[in-house]
Amino acid sequence: MESKSNHSSPVLTDPIPINKSRLGIHSNLLSYPQSGGSLTSGKYMTIPRKKPGKLDDVRSNGWLDAMKSSSPPRKKLIKDFNIEVAADDTDIYYSWMIKYPSALKSFKQISKNAKNKKIAVFLDYDGTLSPIVDDPDRAFMSDAMRSAVRNVAKYFPTAIISGRSRDKVYELVGLTELYYAGCHGMDIMGPVSPTESDDHPNCIRSTDQQGKEVNIFQPAREFITMIDEVFKTLVENTKDIKGAKVENHKFCATVHYRNVEEKNWPTIAQCVHDILKDYPRLRLTHGRKVLDIRPVIDWNKGEAVEFLLESLGLSDRDDVLPIYIGDDKTDEDAFKVLREGNRGYGILVSSVPKDSKALYSLRDPSEVKKFLKALVRWKKFEA
Numbered sequence: 164m165e166s167k168s169n170h171s172s173p174v175l176t177d178p179i180p181i182n183k184s185r186l187g188i189h190s191n192l193l194s195y196p197q198s199g200g201s202l203t204s205g206k207y208m209t210i211p212r213k214k215p216g217k218l219d220d221v222r223s224n225g226w227l228d229a230m231k232s233s234s235p236p237r238k239k240l241i242k243d244f245n246i247e248v249a250a251d252d253t254d255i256y257y258s259w260m261i262k263y264p265s266a267l268k269s270f271k272q273i274s275k276n277a278k279n280k281k282i283a284v285f286l287d288y289d290g291t292l293s294p295i296v297d298d299p300d301r302a303f304m305s306d307a308m309r310s311a312v313r314n315v316a317k318y319f320p321t322a323i324i325s326g327r328s329r330d331k332v333y334e335l336v337g338l339t340e341l342y343y344a345g346c347h348g349m350d351i352m353g354p355v356s357p358t359e360s361d362d363h364p365n366c367i368r369s370t371d372q373q374g375k376e377v378n379i380f381q382p383a384r385e386f387i388t389m390i391d392e393v394f395k396t397l398v399e400n401t402k403d404i405k406g407a408k409v410e411n412h413k414f415c416a417t418v419h420y421r422n423v424e425e426k427n428w429p430t431i432a433q434c435v436h437d438i439l440k441d442y443p444r445l446r447l448t449h450g451r452k453v454l455d456i457r458p459v460i461d462w463n464k465g466e467a468v469e470f471l472l473e474s475l476g477l478s479d480r481d482d483v484l485p486i487y488i489g490d491d492k493t494d495e496d497a498f499k500v501l502r503e504g505n506r507g508y509g510i511l512v513s514s515v516p517k518d519s520k521a522l523y524s525l526r527d528p529s530e531v532k533k534f535l536k537a538l539v540r541w542k543k544f545e546a
């Protein structure tokens with residue numbers, strides 16, 4: 164079980180809105196009010212730092228609780244869902260599935276609703292296409308999964324939206340027929356849309372590996388130097404914590420504590436916390452045994468889904484059904500976008516009960532693969 168709640172922190176601040184009208188994103192896609200923020204032409208307002216007080220410590224600001232809730236006792240999870248604690252784990256999971264039915268078992272229903280609609284598929288990487296492993300550099304997807312994703316992309320526009328850097332996730336997936344968004348959507352390589360304004364400083368026309376024209380959207384470009392600086396400080400300050408690992412994803416940085424002894428979690432959390440105190444324009448989010456440091460901007464995986472739908476010419480249409488499959492807290496932003504207004508289906512990948520904005524569930528990457536294959540079979544023979 165991973166972290167579930169937004170814990171308060173002295174350095175957490177509200178995201179700064181991005182001027183999305185300049186991105187060619189339709190106004191009804193804006194999920195945050197545009198007033199209040201003083202962002203113009205890529206300028207970010209200064210976030211007032213909260214005064215450090217006696218609560219300015221990872222034990223009292225919720226960080227440690229969030230880190231521990233990466234694997235809490237199952238009984239607690241069930242309480243969170245108001246589901247009665249069942250006799251064993253299997254019963255508990257099946258009780259939870261009443262709220263989040265299996266996307267495989269519900270496939271008939273899903274495909275019935277998809278009839279005559281254009282499906283767009285959005286996939287998270289870690290924990291969705293590849294199993295969670297101790298070493299993030301060895302999180303490989305199987306050839307069978309790669310082939311399932313390739314087939315899906317033959318029939319439906321398909322994008323990977325990952326917390327990793329775009330280059331890294333492309334290296335791991337290795338399929339040219341997909342669109343890629345790295346850094347929780349802060350680095351998107353998508354199609355060139357006829358409706359898109361191309362004069363935005365964060366949008367760059369480029370060509371992909373095949374020489375096809377693509378649009379690269381990087382709303383946090385001005386944070387590259389800052390993230391690099393923070394990455395280097397994090398590497399230096401965590402070098403004596405056994406098992407700690409820091410990744411630089413260009414627009415965000417990730418501190419791994421999966422392989423750190425639990426007794427040292429407060430040290431690693433305090434270390435990140437102390438660095439962030441000097442960077443009020445960065446914030447922390449929690450992932451699966453990771454602390455993510457990212458810019459305080461109004462952009463996430465949900466916004467990335469909106470952006471890609473718009474670029475694909477698939478937004479504001481009743482005949483479009485986006486499907487998003489993901490396993491992590493950061494995927495909740497995308498589930499929320501699809502759930503609001505009944506726009507599409509969020510599918511949570513989890514083998515333990517978890518609260519979510521998704522509509523359906525799949526137990527693990529092997530079920531994701533089955534679901535993707537079912538989608539292709541259906542499109543080929545039944546749709």
Ligand SMILES: O=P(O)(O)OC[C@H]1O[C@H](O[C@H]2O[C@H](CO)[C@@H](O)[C@H](O)[C@H]2O)[C@H](O)[C@@H](O)[C@@H]1O
Binds near residue numbers: 288295325
């Ligand atoms: O959005 P995602 O594609 O799911 O990326 C989220 C993070 O994934 C990676 O970390 C996770 O997977 C690792 C390998 O299985 C695992 O060791 C780690 O504990 C997980 O959190 C990646 O390394 C991170 O940078 C991403 O933020």
